[in-house]
Amino acid sequence: MNAVAIKRAGTVKTPDDVMADFRELLVNGCFTKELVGLNAVGLENFNQTGFPGRKSEKFTYLDVSDLAKAGFHLRKEPSQTTPSQVEAQLLPSTHKSRVVFVDGIYMEHLSDISAIRDQVELLPLSEAFTQFPEIKDTTLQRAIHEDDPIANLNTAFTINGAHLRIKDGEQAQAPIEILFLAARYKAYPLFTAPRLVIDVGRGAKVDFIIKNTKEYGSYLHNSVMDVSARESSDVNFYHISLHSGPAWRFFKLNVDQYAKSSVKLVNVSTGSRISRYAYDWNLKEPGATMEIRSLATLSNKAKNHKYATVRHQAPGCSSRLLFKNVINDEARSSVDSTVIVEPGASGSFSEQLIRNLLVSDKGRADNKPNLMIHADDVQCSHGATIGQLDEEILFYFMSRGLTRDEAARSLLNAFAREVTNSIKEPYAAAVVDETILQRRGE
Amino acid sequence: MLVIDNLVAGFEGMDILKGISLTVNKGEIHSIMGPNGAGKSTFSKTLVGHPEYPASSGSVTLDGKNLLEMEPDQRAREGLFMAYQNPVEIPGVNNVEFLRMAYNAKRAHLGLEEADPMDFQDIIQEKMGLLSMSGVFMERDVNEGYSGGEKKKNEILQMAVLEPKVAILDEIDSGLDIDALKVVAENIMKLKNENTALIVITHYQRLLDYIKPDHIHILSQGRIVKSGGPELALELESTGYNGFNTEAA
Numbered sequence: 035m036n037a038v039a040i041k042r043a044g045t046v047k048t049p050d051d052v053m054a055d056f057r058e059l060l061v062n063g064c065f066t067k068e069l070v071g072l073n074a075v076g077l078e079n080f081n082q083t084g085f086p087g088r089k090s091e092k093f094t095y096l097d098v099s100d101l102a103k104a105g106f107h108l109r110k111e112p113s114q115t116t117p118s119q120v121e122a123q124l125l126p127s128t129h130k131s132r133v134v135f136v137d138g139i140y141m142e143h144l145s146d147i148s149a150i151r152d153q154v155e156l157l158p159l160s161e162a163f164t165q166f167p168e169i170k171d172t173t174l175q176r177a178i179h180e181d182d183p184i185a186n187l188n189t190a191f192t193i194n195g196a197h198l199r200i201k202d203g204e205q206a207q208a209p210i211e212i213l214f215l216a217a218r219y220k221a222y223p224l225f226t227a228p229r230l231v232i233d234v235g236r237g238a239k240v241d242f243i244i245k246n247t248k249e250y251g252s253y254l255h256n257s258v259m260d261v262s263a264r265e266s267s268d269v270n271f272y273h274i275s276l277h278s279g280p281a282w283r284f285f286k287l288n289v290d291q292y293a294k295s296s297v298k299l300v301n302v303s304t305g306s307r308i309s310r311y312a313y314d315w316n317l318k319e320p321g322a323t324m325e326i327r328s329l330a331t332l333s334n335k336a337k338n339h340k341y342a343t344v345r346h347q348a349p350g351c352s353s354r355l356l357f358k359n360v361i362n363d364e365a366r367s368s369v370d371s372t373v374i375v376e377p378g379a380s381g382s383f384s385e386q387l388i389r390n391l392l393v394s395d396k397g398r399a400d401n402k403p404n405l406m407i408h409a410d411d412v413q414c415s416h417g418a419t420i421g422q423l424d425e426e427i428l429f430y431f432m433s434r435g436l437t438r439d440e441a442a443r444s445l446l447n448a449f450a451r452e453v454t455n456s457i458k459e460p461y462a463a464a465v466v467d468e469t470i471l472q473r474r475g476e
Numbered sequence: 477m478l479v480i481d482n483l484v485a486g487f488e489g490m491d492i493l494k495g496i497s498l499t500v501n502k503g504e505i506h507s508i509m510g511p512n513g514a515g516k517s518t519f520s521k522t523l524v525g526h527p528e529y530p531a532s533s534g535s536v537t538l539d540g541k542n543l544l545e546m547e548p549d550q551r552a553r554e555g556l557f558m559a560y561q562n563p564v565e566i567p568g569v570n571n572v573e574f575l576r577m578a579y580n581a582k583r584a585h586l587g588l589e590e591a592d593p594m595d596f597q598d599i600i601q602e603k604m605g606l607l608s609m610s611g612v613f614m615e616r617d618v619n620e621g622y623s624g625g626e627k628k629k630n631e632i633l634q635m636a637v638l639e640p641k642v643a644i645l646d647e648i649d650s651g652l653d654i655d656a657l658k659v660v661a662e663n664i665m666k667l668k669n670e671n672t673a674l675i676v677i678t679h680y681q682r683l684l685d686y687i688k689p690d691h692i693h694i695l696s697q698g699r700i701v702k703s704g705g706p707e708l709a710l711e712l713e714s715t716g717y718n719g720f721n722t723e724a725a
Binding site for chain 1: 524525526527547548549551552553557558560563564566567568569574577578581582585617634638
C-alpha cells in the first residue's frame with residue numbers, strides 16, 4: 035500500500051491518535067530508516083505542542099482547524115513522474131541545476147546539478163545523515179528546538195529530503211531551482227512534507243528559486259528548509275508561489291547566518307485556501323545582514339499569513355522586512371513579525387514595514403509588527419499601513435485618457451514593483467511579470 | 477471648438493459656478509482671472525469631469541460632443557487636457573511609461589496603432605528636445621520628488637505629447653519663481669498652434685507677460701463679470717479685483 039491515512043475516517047485526530055498512527059507507520063516501514071530518529075523528534079514535539087488552535091500565539095490570525103478534518107494521506111512512494119514532466123515546469127536557466135520533490139519526497143533521479151557540479155554537492159538527506167554525522171546532529175538539534183506545530187508535522191512525516199552544500203568560496207554558475215511537484219489523487223487529499231537542508235559555505239554565492247507548480251486539487255504542502263549561511267556568504271531566495279487554488283501551503287524557513295553573510299528572500303505569492311510562510315532567522319555573528327521582501331496578491335477567500343522572527347544575536351547586524359499585500363474580494367492577510375535585538379547586539383539596524391492595499395470592502399488585513407530591544411545603540415523601526423487606491427491619483431490617470439480600470443491596474447503594479455523588482459534572476463522575474471503583474475484587474 | 481453655455485456647477489451640493497458661458501475657438505488663448513474663491517478651480521475641475529465638482533445645469537460641448545455626459549477619461553481622449561496646479565505624485569509609475577499609456581489611449585481612441593516602447597522613445601525625445609527638458613525626467617516616477625517647477629514642466633511635457641484640442645492651465649504659475657515661470661510659459665507658447673486652444677487660469681497678470689491671451693475674462697463669485705482683450709489685464713493691474721465684483725459681463 036502506497037498511501038497511508040493520517041486521520042481516521044470521520045474523526046478529528048488528537049495528538050495521541052497521530053502518535054498511534056505514526057507508530058503504525060513505523061511498523062509498516064513507511065519511512066526512511068536513516069530519518070526515523072528525526073521523524074520521532076518531530077512527532078514528540080508535535081505531541082507537546084498539540085494541534086495549533088486560535089490560542090496558539092503563532093496562529094492567532096490563522097484558523098487551521100479544517101486541516102484536522104481533511105483526511106490527508108501520506109504516500110510512501112511518490113507518483114510516477116518523468117524527466118520531461120519535470121522539465122516542462124522548470125525555468126530555462128535551471129534545467130541542469132534543479133532539486134526536485136514529488137509528493138513531498140526528494141527525487142534523486144529527477145534532480146540534476148550537472149551545471150553546478152563543481153560548486154555544489156547534492157545528496158539525499160538519508161545519505162547525508164549516514165556520511166556526515168555532523169549534518170544529522172545539526173538537523174536534529176534544530177528539530178529538537180522547533181516550536182512550530184506545523185513544522186513539527188513536517189519533521190514527523192518527512193520521508194526523505196535533500197542536502198545541498200555550496201562549497202567554500204564558490205559561486206554557483208546557475209540559479210538552483212527547487213521544484214515541488216504534487217500529483218492529484220482523486221481518492222484523498224495528499225500530505226506532502228518536503229525537507230531541504232542547505233549549507234552555504236564561507237564566501238560562497240548562490241541564488242535559489244523555489245517554485246510550486248500549478249495545483250488543480252486540494253493537498254497539503256508542508257515544507258521546511260534549514261539554511262546555514264557561513265561567513266561572508268551571499269544567498270538569494272526567490273520564492274514564487276503562484277496560481278490560487280484549493281491547496282493548504284505551509285512553508286517554514288529556518289536560517290542561521292554567520293559573520294558578514296547576506297541572505298535575501300523575495301517571496302511572491304497569489305494565495306491559496308491557506309498559505310502560511312514562517313521565517314525563523316538568527317543573525318548569529320557580527321555584520322550579518324538579512325532582508326525579506328514579500329508580496330501577496332490575494333483574491334476570493336484566500337488566507338495568507340506571514341510569521342517572522344528575526345533575532346539579532348551579535349553586534350552590527352541588519353534586518354529589513356517588507357511585507358506588502360493586495361487584498362481583493364473576501365481575502366484575508368495577516369502579518370505577525372518580530373525582531374528581537376538580544377543583549378550585546380549593539381549597532382543593530384532593523385526596519386519592518388507592513389503595507390496593505392485593500393481593494394474590496396470585504397477583505398481584511400491584520401498586522402502585528404513587533405520590536406523587542408535588549409541592547410543599546412541600535413537603530414530600529416517598525417510600522418504598518420492599510421490603505422485603498424488613492425482617488426486623486428486615479429482621477430489624474432483618467433484626466434490623461436486612461437480608464438479607471440487601467441489606472442487601478444497601473445497603481446497595483448506600482449505597489450507590487452517594490453517587491454517584484456528585487457527578483458534579479460531574469461526568467462523568474464519574467465514568470466512573476468506575466469502572472470502577477472498582468473493579471474491585475476481581472 | 478469648446479462651447480460652454482450657462483454652466484452651473486459646484487462642490488458638495490453648493491453652486492459655485494452660477495452660469496458661465498464661454499466659447500473658445502481653435503488656436504485661441506483665453507485667460508480666466510479672478511480672486512481667491514471666484515470659482516476658477518471649480519471651473520477647471522468641472523470641465524475635466526472631477527467627480528466632486530459636478531455640473532448641475534448648462535452644457536459643455538467640444539466640437540459638438542457633449543462633454544458633460546462623458547467620463548473624465550473620455551473627455552481627455554476627445555482632446556481636453558488640464559495642467560494641474562498641484563500635480564499628484566505617483567510613486568512606482570515611471571514617467572515615460574505613464575506618458576506612453578496616455579499616448580496610446582488617445583491613439584486607440586483615434587483608431588491608430590499603438591506606439592511600442594521603442595517608437596515612443598523617439599516621440600518623447602523629440603518633445604523633450606522641443607521643451608529643452610533634461611533626460612532625467614524619463615527615468616523618474618511621475619512627479620515623485622519633483623520640485624514645484626519640475627512638476628509644472630512635466631505637465632507641459634504631457635501636454636506636448638498628448639496634443640490636446642483644448643488645454644486648461646490651472647494656475648500653472650503658482651509656486652514658481654520668476655525664472656521658472658518664464659521657462660514654463662515659453663514652453664507653453666512653443667506648443668501653441670492653430671489646432672490647440674488654451675484656457676489660462678491665473679490670479680496674476682505676470683503670467684500674461686509671456687502668454688499673450690486673445691481674450692481675458694474676469695471671474696467673480698461664480699460669474700464672468702467682464703470680458704475683453706489683453707488690455708483688461710492692465711486695467712486689472714491698476715484697479716484690482718474689487719472693481720469688478722458687481723459688474724456683469
